[in-house]
Amino acid sequence: MPISIEDLDGNVTKVVISGRLDIVGAREVEMPLAVVAGSRRAVVIDLSAVEFMASLGLRGIVISAKSIYSKRGKVVLLAPRPAVEEVITTTGIHGLIPIFHDEALAIAAVI
């Protein structure tokens, strides 16, 4: 499974996604992400190991983020590679889910 979930101090949940979030990978992470979004309020999604993402992968992340926001929670994206960050900024999603490149700052932003 290209997704792992870690509980950090301060009730922060770090979701680490890895590999290709393409037509196949996007489907594999959608359900685990939805489960996290349904039960957690402070979420850092670590994208540093994601090699590829297009709108299908983005869709799962945004649906989860909207679910977290609807419960007054917070979610941020951590350290996307340049190619993945270009997809995020081209679609304007960074205006909805902030991007951080420093883990301490990302965690502080969701507490």
Add this chain to the structure above:
Amino acid sequence: MLVISTSAGDLARVHPWLDDVTRTLPKPKIHGMHVALEEAVMNIAMHSDSTELSLRLELSPEAAALVVEDTGPEFNPAEAPIVQQRAEPGGWGLTLLRHYCRDIRYQRVGARNRLTLRFPLQAAPEPAVDR
């Protein structure tokens, strides 16, 4: 040439096919081709009633052209209006398609849509500077 249905199992073959046919191309050129092709294919799979897709790559020294054909109703993604809704998935696909492929050509050929996504393989010449 790859001919597939729009089933999940067949769509999973799109990226491996592109990896295979672009293995001789420079790596930096390939990422944008993967994004654009995924957007073109998923747009057909999710929004058209086409049941068949064909993909092929045409290579010349100047450009790589991905030709995507489907049997759905007429739809030109190069000119369709983009509904900008930042928090909704709709619109991202066309935005990304047009960002990563600046040369999109559409033809209706009989009962098929033919989309040609052209990617230059050589760097654009530096603009002339008057001195």
